[in-house]
Amino acid sequence: MVKQWRTKVPASGSGRYQYDSKAFLFSLVNKPGWAPVKLSQSGQYSYRKYSTFFRSSYGPTFGGGHNIHISNCASSNSNSHSNLGWTYSPPSGYSVTSTFARTFLAGTYRFTTDEVETFYETT
Secondary structure (H helix, E strand, C coil): CCCCCCCCCCCCCCCEEECCCCCCEEECCCCCCCCCEEECCCCCCHHHCCCEEECCCEEEEECCCCCEEEECCHHHCCCEEECCCCCCCCCCCCCCCCHHHHHCCCCCCEECCCCCCCCCCCC
């Protein structure tokens, strides 16, 4: 099943970042030996305040450097990718340029999704 990501994006279709001080990434299933983990906005470039990225042709995208990007029609291609460390930190002891940071969330850098869930809090 293909899930669609809907949000307000610029009419031109060009991308823009948005900051949310409460944003974080949470991963339930990880590489062997890793428990569920919450990844905060304390990466190498977190000062730039790139919590989310919006573009009309993209799926959910989080962090500068696209720490995790889910492509449009993600279940039918391998254009989604993960790259922790730019805004959202990889687990302690791993750098933004490490293979570990690029593969931690999905097991590989590029991947095809079966299902994507994006949550947000309302008050």
